[in-house]
Amino acid sequence: MSETFTIIYVMGGIIAALIVAMSLFFIFKSVRRAKEIGMDMSVIKETVRNSAIFSIVPSIPIVIGIGIMMQYLGLGISWIRLEVIGALQYEIIAMNQVVTPGQVITYVTVATALVIMTLSILSGPVFNAIFYKRYQHRLAELQQKNEHLMNTLTGALLGGLFSGILSAMLVAGIFTIGTPVVAKDTGVAFYGEVTLITFFVSCLIMVACGLCMKRFSWKWMESYALPITIVGSLLAAYVAVMYVE
Amino acid sequence: MESVNRTYNDDMHHWGRLFTWIALGLILMVPLCYCLTAGVMPLWSKLPECLMFILGYLAIGLVEALSYAPLLGTGGQYLTFITGNISNLKLPCALNSQSIAQVKDGTEEKEIVTTISIAVCSIVTTIVIVLGLIPLAIFQDKIVNALLPISPYVVPAIFGGLTCVLASRYLKIAAVPFVLCILLCVIGNVAGMGAAFNQGTMILVGMAVSAVTTTILYRRGNL
Numbered sequence: 001m002s003e004t005f006t007i008i009y010v011m012g013g014i015i016a017a018l019i020v021a022m023s024l025f026f027i028f029k030s031v032r033r034a035k036e037i038g039m040d041m042s043v044i045k046e047t048v049r050n051s052a053i054f055s056i057v058p059s060i061p062i063v064i065g066i067g068i069m070m071q072y073l074g075l076g077i078s079w080i081r082l083e084v085i086g087a088l089q090y091e092i093i094a095m096n097q098v099v100t101p102g103q104v105i106t107y108v109t110v111a112t113a114l115v116i117m118t119l120s121i122l123s124g125p126v127f128n129a130i131f132y133k134r135y136q137h138r139l140a141e142l143q144q145k146n147e148h149l150m151n152t153l154t155g156a157l158l159g160g161l162f163s164g165i166l167s168a169m170l171v172a173g174i175f176t177i178g179t180p181v182v183a184k185d186t187g188v189a190f191y192g193e194v195t196l197i198t199f200f201v202s203c204l205i206m207v208a209c210g211l212c213m214k215r216f217s218w219k220w221m222e223s224y225a226l227p228i229t230i231v232g233s234l235l236a237a238y239v240a241v242m243y244v245e
Numbered sequence: 246m247e248s249v250n251r252t253y254n255d256d257m258h259h260w261g262r263l264f265t266w267i268a269l270g271l272i273l274m275v276p277l278c279y280c281l282t283a284g285v286m287p288l289w290s291k292l293p294e295c296l297m298f299i300l301g302y303l304a305i306g307l308v309e310a311l312s313y314a315p316l317l318g319t320g321g322q323y324l325t326f327i328t329g330n331i332s333n334l335k336l337p338c339a340l341n342s343q344s345i346a347q348v349k350d351g352t353e354e355k356e357i358v359t360t361i362s363i364a365v366c367s368i369v370t371t372i373v374i375v376l377g378l379i380p381l382a383i384f385q386d387k388i389v390n391a392l393l394p395i396s397p398y399v400v401p402a403i404f405g406g407l408t409c410v411l412a413s414r415y416l417k418i419a420a421v422p423f424v425l426c427i428l429l430c431v432i433g434n435v436a437g438m439g440a441a442f443n444q445g446t447m448i449l450v451g452m453a454v455s456a457v458t459t460t461i462l463y464r465r466g467n468l
Contacts, residue, residue, distance in 0.1 A: 005282045047365075061399050063373065064389060077279070098291055108285045115292070119299050123307040139314065139315060156418055162407075166426075198401040
């Protein structure tokens with residue numbers, strides 16, 4: 001495992017502090033605007049609570065990702081890379097451009113991998129910093145000219161996103177039933193049947209939550225339905241993985 | 246967005262850009278700090294070899310910034326493209342919050358709910374990661390071995406539930422793109438190119454197909 005220098009931990013801490021500061025600042029600005037336009041503050045409180053509860057479980061795989069990457073890059077660099085834009089699979093692929101299997105990892109290889117990882121993720125933030133405002137004003141003009149079209153296109157993008165994710169996930173799941181695929185970067189076996197079980201258990205739990213909300217008027221469940229669904233279906237995944245292994 | 250107050254929106258752009266430039270500066274400093282501390286230089290000769298990889302990811306990043314912008318709102322866009330984890334964390338979080346708050350499309354209320362949702366998500370994720378560093382430093386192997394087997398199934402766990410929540414709202418728009426994407430993935434897998442039809446690729450394909458089919462349906466007056 002690569003050594004992590006103190007300065008890297010300091011950089012990680014500064015970046016974490018920036019993310020928290022930026023987030024708090026945007027929350028403050030948004031809450032102030034919400035009051036100006038007369039929004040119901042209970043909606044804001046509900047949003048904060050829902051988002052906080054929802055975010056806990058899906059954040060755990062990021063920690064696991066750090067655990068995987070730290071074997072090669074050390075804890076500090078892995079923390080920074082997964083703290084900012086860039087997912088585990090992209091970072092591992094970027095690292096593999098420099099580090100070949102079995103190669104001894106030196107300071108030079110880590111430095112080179114870090115440069116490649118950093119360069120690869122710049123386009124999104126740079127676009128935002130330079131062009132996004134102009135782009136968004138074009139979108140806003142379109143919204144003013146034809147609100148229905150703009151809302152339809154937004155819905156189309158979302159529908160397309162879901163179509164893409166679900167199709168890739170379900171078809172890969174079906175085609176790998178009985179023939180697990182081992183990920184080269186993590187060594188984790190991916191079972192198609194477990195993917196399908198997890199997905200359908202997730203659907204079932206959400207439907208059950210919805211029925212409870214309707215039948216028993218459990219309004220409180222609105223905030224917890226999705227986190228309950230995620231935890232329940234991951235438990236099902238855990239049992240399914242134990243069974244197939 | 247006729248109901249978005251321009252002062253608020255311009256304010257978000259101003260601060261979003263400022264924070265983004267600061268974040269970019271910090272991100273670029275990390276390799277610099279590492280090289281100075283370790284007393285090494287990167288292998289610059291490797292960069293031309295990795296050029297296609299770097300250009301490919303730069304292109305993906307740009308397309309993502311263009312296509313996610315209408316979904317994330319102003320503040321959400323700036324935050325998300327610093328912190329990442331868009332389709333598996335930030336976007337589902339925002340969609341969940343929008344659904345519970347029952348905010349209408351194109352309204353300032355939706356913009357506010359989305360920004361707050363993504364900001365809270367970013368804070369919680371940062372805290373979870375920082376707290377997770379301590380046991381990782383001590384028990385790295387045990388933690389990774391215990392949780393790794395279920396880490397590939399977080400996305401199905403999220404999207405199973407989310408699909409049920411949003412199906413009724415987007416079924417008409419998404420039906421045709423969904424069927425086309427399924428067909429594409431099936432053909433790709435049958436042809437032995439299943440790895441190419443991964444989630445990352447299919448998100449962009451799905452959005453493109455959906456934009457085309459929706460435009461056709463819209464012009465026919467079906468939407």
